Amino acid sequence: MLWQIFITFLKVGAFTIGGGYAMLPLIRREVCEKHKWMDEMAFMDGLAAAQSSPGPIAINLSIYVGYHLRKGKGMAAAVLGTVLPSLISIIIIASLFSRYADSTLARKAFRALKPAVVALIALPLIEMAKKIGIKLNNFWVPLVALILVGILGISPAHLILLTILVTIWLSDRNSRKV
Numbered sequence: 001m002l003w004q005i006f007i008t009f010l011k012v013g014a015f016t017i018g019g020g021y022a023m024l025p026l027i028r029r030e031v032c033e034k035h036k037w038m039d040e041m042a043f044m045d046g047l048a049a050a051q052s053s054p055g056p057i058a059i060n061l062s063i064y065v066g067y068h069l070r071k072g073k074g075m076a077a078a079v080l081g082t083v084l085p086s087l088i089s090i091i092i093i094a095s096l097f098s099r100y101a102d103s104t105l106a107r108k109a110f111r112a113l114k115p116a117v118v119a120l121i122a123l124p125l126i127e128m129a130k131k132i133g134i135k136l137n138n139f140w141v142p143l144v145a146l147i148l149v150g151i152l153g154i155s156p157a158h159l160i161l162l163t164i165l166v167t168i169w170l171s172d173r174n175s176r177k178v
Contacts (some may be wrong), residue, residue, distance in 0.1 A: 002077045005069060008035065009062050009081030017113065020058035022120035023082075025127065027058070031065055038068060040131060047128070052160070058082055 008030050016023045024047070031037050038046075046068065050060035059082060066078030100106050134142060148154045 002070060002073055004035070005066055005074050006077040006081040009066075009078045010084060011081075012058075013082045014085035016120070018117035018120040020056045021124060022117065023058040024061070024124040025120075027061055027065070028124070028127075037065065042068070044128075044132065 009027075012023055012026045012030060016026055028040075028043055032040055032043050043065075046061055046064035049064055050057050053060045059079060062078035062082040063075050066075035068074070070077070129142070145159060148159055149156050
C-alpha cells in the first residue's frame with residue numbers, strides 16, 4: 001500500500017500545474033473516488049486541517065491522507081510523492097533559467113499559463129462550496145472574508161481568531177437562552 005500511496009501522490013505532483021490549490025481536485029478524485037481511501041467528509045476534515053496549518057496546503061493534505069492511511073510511513077510516502085516532481089522540475093528549470101529567461105517564447109508560455117492556473121484554482125473552490133453547503137443565502141460569509149483579506153489586507157490569522165471568538169460568543173449566548 002505504501003507504494004500505491006507514493007505513486008498516487010507522485011501522479012498528482014507530476015500532472016498538476018499551478019501549485020497546491022490546483023492539486024486539491026486531483027487529490028480528492030484519487031483519494032475519495034478512485035481508491036476510496038476515505039469518504040468526502042473525512043477528506044473535507046483533512047482539507048480544513050491542511051488549510052489551518054502552516055505550510056503549503058498540498059503538502060499538509062498529503063500528510064493528513066498519508067497519516068490517515070498508514071501513519072508515519074504513509075505520511076512519508078505521500079509527501080515524497082507530492083514533492084518529488086516539483087523538486088526535479090525546479091532543479092531542471094534552475095539549470096536552464098539563466099540561458100532562456102529572456103526568451104520571448106518563455107515569457108509568452110508563462111503568460112499563457114496564467115488563465116489555466118486561475119481555472120485550476122477556481123474549480124476546486126466551486127466544488128468545495130457546493131459540498132459544504134454554500135448557497136445564495138450564506139454566500140455572504142466567504143464574500144466578506146474575501147473582501148477583508150483580499151481587498152482590505154486584514155491578516156487571515158486575525159480573521160480566523162475573530163471567527164473563533166464570535167462563534168464562542170454566539171454559542172455561549174445561545175446556550176444561555178435554552
